[in-house]
Amino acid sequence: MTRYSTPAAERCVLAVDVGGTTMKGSVVGEDGRIRHSLVVPSQTATDTEPIDAVRALCLRLRDDALALGATPVGVGVVTPGIVDEAAGVVRYASNIRFRDVPLRTLVGQDLGLPAAIGHDARAAGLAEAVAGAGRGLDNFLLLPLGTGIAATVVLHGEPVTGASWSAGEVGHTPVHPGGEPCSCGQRGCLEVYASAGGMARRYARLGGTSGLDSQAIAEATGTDPLARSVWDTATHALGTALTTLTLTLDPACIILGGGLAEAGAQLLDPVRDTLRASLAWRSAPPVLTSTFGALAAQVGAAILARRAAGLPVPQGWGAPLPESVGLR
Template identity: 50%
Template structure:
């Protein structure tokens, strides 16, 4: 009997490396996450290599046949060449990531960009299934977005499209890590919200899950959260006016706030747009799994199994 085929999907981040094995039929096999070594660079490469090798061995132990892997990373990526050109958060520069992983695993490895990878998962499996025009905004430690227009997710002339977090929402506002002032990320990222809450006298160590839970019951949380959703709506209004998406999906850790995030953002967005109806704004159904599912989809596409992905279940969770 032929062993069932599976692919490996890996989402490499600055704090966590998330991975999983998915059957080519969309069956969920196993998922696992490991902390990223703080120093990044070669230590992170070793950690990723170890995770892929473990998944490969695990799949074989289960009587499965691993046939390929997809790996997505933040930064500037040469997808065709399988190289990471520059990933500041990971300490990687001009790294032949596909070559490194292929030589130690024997799997064919495809490399992609993290937010575009998550967006691919949403379009093929998740909340934007079949939509040629939509944007996915990921709200995490930072803020980024993937713009899909006429079925193509924009990469940009220099590979740097989608840096929504560094669009200016308040000229002359608070300083951003990028060197500018008043960037969206300063006000509406998880990192920005937690920092602003603390510096305004909020309890130390409070994360955004707690802050969002205090909206409407605590004045400071309500104000900081209100600033965040107002800033997000300003950036989204510009995005909507420029690219006219059919849907805005919100992903990343902050999207777990659900309606506490969506309702005020949509309300403000409608106010910013006035003469046109805003597109629906929804929370990504794949959430934090979108990255590794997208990485698995990249592997499937590279292996010529695109048609099978259309049958993957919408509630796929790795």
């Protein structure tokens, strides 16, 4: 990731995106540019408590910002799972072993800064609404495709949380009732077939090379029949799920994000074909790729941090520089 020089005494915010495998942290300047970034393991497979790893990363980012001559004024941390943003509590996140963690209080006290806690997919949707593919739209859907799949429903420019902070958990929508088991306890979930992690696990389980990730599977579709089958099943499952979401929510557009979306036309074309073929009486909404890609949740976390600090977030704040587009 590009690093920029930091003007003396510039105010900045700290942004952290906690994932099941890695945590990504950034120091973000007043203009929305990333000044410094870190990627560290989530450490969920060690004796270290995940919450301790998150707190340590936030402290490290604060120290790095000060060393760069920037003054942190707020921090935003986003996680997967069921997140109560209003209370600042991660109610449940299985991939990072969080249950009823008062993350806003802990991080805010550690740093002595205003803190905001958010859901990673909803934060990504906020970033797309402010400065990405959803900018200027009254409503749209964002689906980051990563270790799992969640959807962000954006209405009037703001993500919808739902009655129990669980809106958008479409990864556990059954697309093959009675199908393959999911870690959630159900069978046939979308995540099993169409998430990056699910595709890799499914490919290995069906006899493919263990350790091959979704990018490698995509690259092998021309020569490996199993890779082709896994990929085709994934794109069809995703297109089917988008059909249900379209008929339910009538979005102005659907934005696909996360690492899997970087496959471009190889993913988008069959997903669009399935969506169009499944809608008999209406046209399909445009299916686009995220402006921010894998950085979307971090940008959203920075927006939440600025709001917590009482700073304005104008339209276009954090938009990628033209030369950085496509380099995510």
